[in-house]
Amino acid sequence: LRYSTAGESHGKTLLALVDGFPAGVEIETDAIDADLKLRQGGYGRGGRQRIETDKVEILTGIWKGISLGSPIALQVINKDYKLERLEDLPRPRPGHGDLTGAIKFLGPVRGILERASARETTVRVAAGGLAKLLLKQFGITAFGYVSELGGVKINSQEGNLEQLHKLRGDSIIYSLNPDQDAEIKQLIDATGKSGDTLGGIVEVRVDGVPFGLGTHAQWDRKLDGRLAQAVMAVQAIKGVEIGLGFEAARRPGSQVHDPIHFDPEHRDQPHLGYTRPTNNAGGLEAGMTNGQPIIIRAAKKPISTLAKPLDSINLDTKEKQGASYERSDVCAVSAAAIIVENVVAFEIATALVEKFGGDSLQEMKARYDLFQQMARER
Numbered sequence: 317l318r319y320s321t322a323g324e325s326h327g328k329t330l331l332a333l334v335d336g337f338p339a340g341v342e343i344e345t346d347a348i349d350a351d352l353k354l355r356q357g358g359y360g361r362g363g364r365q366r367i368e369t370d371k372v373e374i375l376t377g378i379w380k381g382i383s384l385g386s387p388i389a390l391q392v393i394n395k396d397y398k399l400e401r402l403e404d405l406p407r408p409r410p411g412h413g414d415l416t417g418a419i420k421f422l423g424p425v426r427g428i429l430e431r432a433s434a435r436e437t438t439v440r441v442a443a444g445g446l447a448k449l450l451l452k453q454f455g456i457t458a459f460g461y462v463s464e465l466g467g468v469k470i471n472s473q474e475g476n477l478e479q480l481h482k483l484r485g486d487s488i489i490y491s492l493n494p495d496q497d498a499e500i501k502q503l504i505d506a507t508g509k510s511g512d513t514l515g516g517i518v519e520v521r522v523d524g525v526p527f528g529l530g531t532h533a534q535w536d537r538k539l540d541g542r543l544a545q546a547v548m549a550v551q552a553i554k555g556v557e558i559g560l561g562f563e564a565a566r567r568p569g570s571q572v573h574d575p576i577h578f579d580p581e582h583r584d585q586p587h588l589g590y591t592r593p594t595n596n597a598g599g600l601e602a603g604m605t606n607g608q609p610i611i612i613r614a615a616k617k618p619i620s621t622l623a624k625p626l627d628s629i630n631l632d633t634k635e636k637q638g639a640s641y642e643r644s645d646v647c648a649v650s651a652a653a654i655i656v657e658n659v660v661a662f663e664i665a666t667a668l669v670e671k672f673g674g675d676s677l678q679e680m681k682a683r684y685d686l687f688q689q690m691a692r693e694r
């Protein structure tokens with residue numbers, strides 16, 4: 317299972333081509349559209365989101381609402397299509413790819429900024445949304461939320477998945493503590509007024525994951541490495557952690573590694589009864605899933621388009637000038653929670669297809685059940 321995308325921020329359309337998606341999966345777009353809507357939201361988003369109403373259209377690969385096993389092309393049309401009329405922006409924004417892109421491709425800044433823009437994450441979310449339809453068939457769920465914003469740590473509340481969805485739905489920034497919204501809203505408002513932007517940290521948990529996705533055997537097939545790449549490759553992400561992450565380096569081994577217990581009452585769970593009192597490994601040991609929830613965190617830098625611009629150089633005249641500004645978001649950390657959730661879901665679905673065969677859902681389910689049975693007897 318793999319995908320690639322095409323499209324410019326202000327071009328006609330955005331496309332994702334998903335290849336290797338199994339046959340026999342019921343495809344309904346409501347859940348994908350719900351994620352697209354969430355991606356557009358969160359307090360602090362800019363004017364563009366008032367123009368767009370992102371909706372996915374599935375152009376190929378399904379028949380009567382069921383996947384065929386052939387490539388699936390997903391489209392989200394840009395309402396704000398105006399690329400042909402747009403001029404160049406010759407004053408590169410520090411933090412964006414503007415300067416490097418213009419030099420690398422020996423061309424206009426417009427040629428790089430249109431594709432480097434986080435607008436492209438629209439169709440990454442659509443591809444991840446499609447992957448989630450497959451994961452759902454195996455009881456696997458991915459869920460992302462904001463755990464820190466502009467340096468303010470959120471005291472995430474706990475609960476079952478339904479309760480967590482409710483908390484995130486109630487929070488204007490998609491955190492798990494709506495009680496802290498007022499404080500964060502104030503911070504975003506004040507930052508916006510001063511012409512600045514804010515970053516933050518998002519966390520994704522994946523529940524219902526069986527043992528053995530990924531492999532220890534080869535570096536480029538280790539699932540922790542693949543997840544890290546998928547998440548790091550999201551626009552503006554500068555750090556990725558799994559489980560305890562960097563904190564693991566600060567503790568002795570006895571306070572890092574998760575003891576192994578056995579509870580015969582729960583052999584029907586994805587963990588097959590092998591319970592762990594802690595999950596510091598974040599569901600991954602030696603590049604393989606260990607039956608525990610996957611926990612992955614990402615650090616998003618503040619958006620680099622600043623209303624009060626930093627120093628830059630006009631590439632045409634080489635004069636010192638402020639960086640270009642048309643419009644921007646003050647904060648898109650909430651959107652990142654949804655984007656990271658979806659790119660993680662896609663990688664998990666890819667690993668699932670690799671382990672259980674990818675021609676049809678029917679075959680995958682039979683092999684999944686057989687593996688669970690054999691693993692219980694191990």
Ligand code: EPS
Pocket residue numbers: 325362363364365396432433434435436437438619620621643644645
């Ligand atoms: C985005 C659309 C963009 C920006 C944002 C992400 O729209 P526009 O450039 O037309 O205002 O709002 O992109 C950035 C801030 C960036 O630096 O790339 C979207 O749909 O997510």
